[in-house]
Amino acid sequence: TMDVAAEDSDQMPSGFHAKAAAKAARLRREAAKLASAAALESPGGIESRPGEWAPTQSKLLRRVAVAARPGHFELSLQYGPYSVAYDTTGRLLALCGRGGHVAAFEWRQKRLMFESQVNEPCHALTWVGAGSTPQLAVAHSNWTYIYDAQGLELHCLKRLHKANKLFWLPRHWLLAACTDTGHLHWQDVSTGQTVASYCGHHGPLRVSALHPDSGCVLTGQPNGQLCIWTPLEKRPVVKILCCPAGVRAVATAPAGHAVYTLGGDSRLRVWDIRCLRPLSVSDNGADAASIRLFDAAPQLAVSQRGLLACPVRQGAALMVLPAGGAKPLLSHPSPGRLSDLAFCPWEDVLAFGHARGLGSVLVPGSGEPNPDGAVHPLSGKRQRREAEVRGLLDKLPPETIAPPAVGGGVNAVDAEGIEEALARKRAAVMALPSDEVRQFQPRRRSGKASGELNRKVGERWQRRRMELRQLLKSKKRVLAEMGDEGADAAGGRKTKKAKKISQSGELTKPATGTFLDRLIPKAD
Amino acid sequence: MKVKLLLRNPQDYLRETADDIHKLARNPAPELHPMSAETEYVRALNAAKLERVFAKPFLGCFGDQGDQLSRVCMHPRALSLCLSGCVDGRVAFWNIPRRSRVLQLDAHSGCVQGLCWHPEQDLFYSCCDTDRTLKAWRVGDDLVEFSRPVSQRHLDFAPLNLDHHVSKDLFALSGDAVYLYDSRRSDPVGQWKWGSDSVLQARFNPTEWHLLAAVTKDNALLLIDTRQREPLRRIRCEFRQNALCWNPQEPFVLATASDDYNLYSWDARRLASPACVYRGHTNAAMDVDFAPTGRELVSASYDCTVRLWESGRSQSRDVYHTKRMYRVFAARYSLDARFIVTASADFNLRLWKARASEKLGALTPRERAAVNTAEALKQKYAHHPQVRRIVQHRHLPKRLYQAQLEMKAIRGKQRRKEVNRREHRGEDKEPFVPERDRHVRGVDE
Numbered sequence: 001t002m003d004v005a006a007e008d009s010d011q012m013p014s015g016f017h018a019k020a021a022a023k024a025a026r027l028r029r030e031a032a033k034l035a036s037a038a039a040l041e042s043p044g045g046i047e048s049r050p051g052e053w054a055p056t057q058s059k060l061l062r063r064v065a066v067a068a069r070p071g072h073f074e075l076s077l078q079y080g081p082y083s084v085a086y087d088t089t090g091r092l093l094a095l096c097g098r099g100g101h102v103a104a105f106e107w108r109q110k111r112l113m114f115e116s117q118v119n120e121p122c123h124a125l126t127w128v129g130a131g132s133t134p135q136l137a138v139a140h141s142n143w144t145y146i147y148d149a150q151g152l153e154l155h156c157l158k159r160l161h162k163a164n165k166l167f168w169l170p171r172h173w174l175l176a177a178c179t180d181t182g183h184l185h186w187q188d189v190s191t192g193q194t195v196a197s198y199c200g201h202h203g204p205l206r207v208s209a210l211h212p213d214s215g216c217v218l219t220g221q222p223n224g225q226l227c228i229w230t231p232l233e234k235r236p237v238v239k240i241l242c243c244p245a246g247v248r249a250v251a252t253a254p255a256g257h258a259v260y261t262l263g264g265d266s267r268l269r270v271w272d273i274r275c276l277r278p279l280s281v282s283d284n285g286a287d288a289a290s291i292r293l294f295d296a297a298p299q300l301a302v303s304q305r306g307l308l309a310c311p312v313r314q315g316a317a318l319m320v321l322p323a324g325g326a327k328p329l330l331s332h333p334s335p336g337r338l339s340d341l342a343f344c345p346w347e348d349v350l351a352f353g354h355a356r357g358l359g360s361v362l363v364p365g366s367g368e369p370n371p372d373g374a375v376h377p378l379s380g381k382r383q384r385r386e387a388e389v390r391g392l393l394d395k396l397p398p399e400t401i402a403p404p405a406v407g408g409g410v411n412a413v414d415a416e417g418i419e420e421a422l423a424r425k426r427a428a429v430m431a432l433p434s435d436e437v438r439q440f441q442p443r444r445r446s447g448k449a450s451g452e453l454n455r456k457v458g459e460r461w462q463r464r465r466m467e468l469r470q471l472l473k474s475k476k477r478v479l480a481e482m483g484d485e486g487a488d489a490a491g492g493r494k495t496k497k498a499k500k501i502s503q504s505g506e507l508t509k510p511a512t513g514t515f516l517d518r519l520i521p522k523a524d
Numbered sequence: 525m526k527v528k529l530l531l532r533n534p535q536d537y538l539r540e541t542a543d544d545i546h547k548l549a550r551n552p553a554p555e556l557h558p559m560s561a562e563t564e565y566v567r568a569l570n571a572a573k574l575e576r577v578f579a580k581p582f583l584g585c586f587g588d589q590g591d592q593l594s595r596v597c598m599h600p601r602a603l604s605l606c607l608s609g610c611v612d613g614r615v616a617f618w619n620i621p622r623r624s625r626v627l628q629l630d631a632h633s634g635c636v637q638g639l640c641w642h643p644e645q646d647l648f649y650s651c652c653d654t655d656r657t658l659k660a661w662r663v664g665d666d667l668v669e670f671s672r673p674v675s676q677r678h679l680d681f682a683p684l685n686l687d688h689h690v691s692k693d694l695f696a697l698s699g700d701a702v703y704l705y706d707s708r709r710s711d712p713v714g715q716w717k718w719g720s721d722s723v724l725q726a727r728f729n730p731t732e733w734h735l736l737a738a739v740t741k742d743n744a745l746l747l748i749d750t751r752q753r754e755p756l757r758r759i760r761c762e763f764r765q766n767a768l769c770w771n772p773q774e775p776f777v778l779a780t781a782s783d784d785y786n787l788y789s790w791d792a793r794r795l796a797s798p799a800c801v802y803r804g805h806t807n808a809a810m811d812v813d814f815a816p817t818g819r820e821l822v823s824a825s826y827d828c829t830v831r832l833w834e835s836g837r838s839q840s841r842d843v844y845h846t847k848r849m850y851r852v853f854a855a856r857y858s859l860d861a862r863f864i865v866t867a868s869a870d871f872n873l874r875l876w877k878a879r880a881s882e883k884l885g886a887l888t889p890r891e892r893a894a895v896n897t898a899e900a901l902k903q904k905y906a907h908h909p910q911v912r913r914i915v916q917h918r919h920l921p922k923r924l925y926q927a928q929l930e931m932k933a934i935r936g937k938q939r940r941k942e943v944n945r946r947e948h949r950g951e952d953k954e955p956f957v958p959e960r961d962r963h964v965r966g967v968d969e
Binding site: 039047055393 | 525526527528529530531532534536537538546548549550551552553554555556557558559561562563565566567570908947
């Protein structure tokens with residue numbers, strides 16, 4: 001469903017569509033009002049006086065309650081640059097290092113779930129499954145492994161070879177992967193079926209992100225293109241040129257339609273994935289097309305409320321920008337070169353992995369305050385179990401993964417199907433048997449057993465002649481219905497409607513402004 | 525500098541005691557619910573599939589009666605009782621929930637042609653054409669007190685069916701004519717006839733107390749007002765109507781089961797054509813009954829199936845068949861519109877659910893909510909091809925399926941021929957006749 005601004009209403013094809021869009025927008029506003037009225041919590045934030053510097057973590061800690069302290073910690077670890085991942089509830093944090101260190105823990109209580117050394121470089125990780133039976137998918141140097149909550153290796157996915165990014169699609173129960181070899185994989189974790197696995201033929205896919213609302217994978221190419229991939233198409237469904245130089249990083253918000261791209265020109269641009277047009281960002285109060293991020297390393301993370309985190313000073317520090325703004329909200333130095341950033345869902349916390357371990361900082365205003373359902377940090381075990389069962393029952397088929405720009409959806413009118421049917425009808429009408437074909441007589445054979453053969457051929461041709469006669473009749477009928485003058489000329493009967501139209505002097509029906517206009521016979 | 529950090533109090537999210545239900549956080553904001561239409565569609569699909577998984581309408585067989593059953597009659601006030609009449613003259617009294625026979629009477633020497641209950645008293649009537657008698661039996665405390673009838677009446681015609689008035693002490697016998705009898709008088713109070721052929725069934729309108737409808741052997745449907753000497757109307761149909769039933773909720777609607785495999789529902793105010801043609805059976809429809817709600821119909825057919833219909837929709841909602849069930853001659857709804865009792869030529873009465881996937885037994889509020897949600901989802905996505913194909917599909921045994929395909933082919937051929945004729949002769953000589961107008965030969969007043 002599209003959010004249509006008021007000024008877009010005149011771009012609607014007809015009054016019916018404008019009314020429907022206005023109604024949808026009104027319902028959305030009412031839902032938002034209801035949501036805010038029933039809200040339990042309010043979002044966090046920083047109110048600073050003009051001229052005040054962005055706060056440090058110590059300053060924040062002095063001003064917030066003691067209960068917030070678990071969100072700020074640092075771990076000094078030795079096994080290489082770390083990648084971090086939160087699960088969808090925001091309760092669990094996992095890390096994997098290039099030195100082979102894999103661990104998972106509940107970050108609030110600092111309760112370690114498991115920690116192991118896998119003796120292989122690990123490049124990416126993601127939590128899969130629902131909160132009741134959390135499993136961790138880790139991309140090792142060759143294959144991808146799935147570990148359970150105790151660190152036992154459950155599966156080795158050899159098909160996900162040299163994956164550099166793993167994505168979890170919770171509504172489809174799919175594990176998606178982009179690889180250094182240029183392949184894309186979608187694996188169903190509930191049934192174990194490989195939904196799609198193909199080579200994209202667009203070079204190694206090193207820059208990628210998931211669009212969670214639709215389930216599509218976005219990749220950034222060195223030629224500045226942004227490609228959108230779905231499991232059903234072996235080619236990118238959409239390609240847009242988003243940067244003049246190569247795309248260095250792509251990120252999406254956990255909900256919504258914004259896509260952030262960091263180009264080779266160090267400029268951050270925001271795109272609307274629904275219409276594939278740039279959204280303007282504010283640079284020092286003024287609207288701009290892009291924000292210049294100086295010395296930014298290519299990692300981006302976006303929070304639920306639109307805050308953007310990126311490394312600056314070649315990974316020596318991280319910076320958090322407000323939604324659509326350029327003035328940093330806060331910054332934090334990193335002990336090692338930053339390698340990964342992840343916002344905690346439902347909390348005002350940001351985790352970052354660097355060359356010497358990982359850390360976690362408080363970012364007021366980044367988490368969505370009011371969750372829906374059982375997917376939030378304080379849901380109990382039983383609720384998570386039930387939510388998992390419901391999630392499995394509501395598992396969406398992979399056909400629903402489609403970029404919003406392409407349209408469709410389960411409630412969309414199958415305009416293409418209708419068009420195709422009409423086109424087929426018209427083609428059938430236009431493809432008349434020629435006179436030679438109609439007057440053809442089969443060659444009579446002679447010799448042994450020719451009587452039988454001649455009889456059979458004659459019968460077959462008789463049947464074909466009947467078919468051709470039917471075809472001619474139906475063509476006349478359809479042309480008559482369409483009000484074509486040619487029907488009269490061809491000797492077909494005119495329907496009452498056709499007679500009326502031809503009497504009134506109009507050959508064609510008035511244009512309706514829809515796709516059916518293509519099939520109105522043109523007046524020559 | 526003012527700093528506010530999002531901090532949740534766990535007490536707001538945890539239930540207070542173990543007896544409470546778990547708290548569920550709710551946020552209807554659409555950003556948190558992407559792909560809601562797709563999720564709803566998947567739920568509708570699952571609802572349709574689960575409905576088919578749980579569709580087990582056959583509840584049980586009432587036990588072998590020993591000979592072919594001709595009539596079934598439900599008790600007008602008690603849910604769990606019904607009568608059945610046999611071709612060898614026995615009348616059996618059944619307890620439906622236990623599916624057991626309470627009592628059996630040797631009522632007649634020939635086929636029991638008519639069975640009906642008195643609306644208020646614990647009395648039922650049976651009639652037979654071979655011995656030409658009408659007998660009244662008293663029932664008390666679900667046992668017949670005497671195995672002899674309370675009263676017996678010898679008729680000078682062979683009765684083919686019997687119906688009692690909804691409140692007055694009148695009953696209608698159909699034989700060579702429609703006879704109206706008062707229980708206190710020995711001679712008939714009224715007699716109606718049109719033509720020379722016998723009347724197969726006559727039924728009182730439950731709301732319009734003076735109105736009777738009758739079906740005759742010469743393919744006619746009669747409408748009779750008991751205050752008039754002659755029948756009001758005669759509708760001459762193409763084929764014989766085997767049974768008829770008045771709609772208990774709509775006073776002017778009646779349904780008939782026809783030999784041409786269709787059921788027809790008629791509006792008594794406008795009898796020129798049927799209000800709806802119910803097509804689906806592949807052999808003669810033998811019996812029809814309205815549900816007490818007046819919104820559904822059940823039909824028993826010679827093709828060994830029972831079909832359920834929604835009033836006004838010409839395609840059946842469901843079809844029941846069993847390997848052992850042979851020609852079905854009678855089908856009746858229970859008083860609560862939840863069960864169907866059928867009598868068939870394999871000597872058995874069978875009990876079925878009216879809603880095949882309904883759970884019998886008490887539903888908890890959550891179950892009820894889930895059922896209602898599933899129903900609403902199926903209706904919302906009813907047009908969607910994948911959902912429609914699951915909801916509509918019914919397995920049929922091979923010969924029934926082949927019969928259905930044959931009927932389709934025959935209809936297709938008839939339609940094509942009409943289209944060709946219309947093209948050849950022109951629309952004025954071969955006008956398009958809608959389905960409803962094809963089945964009535966004429967209406968006589």
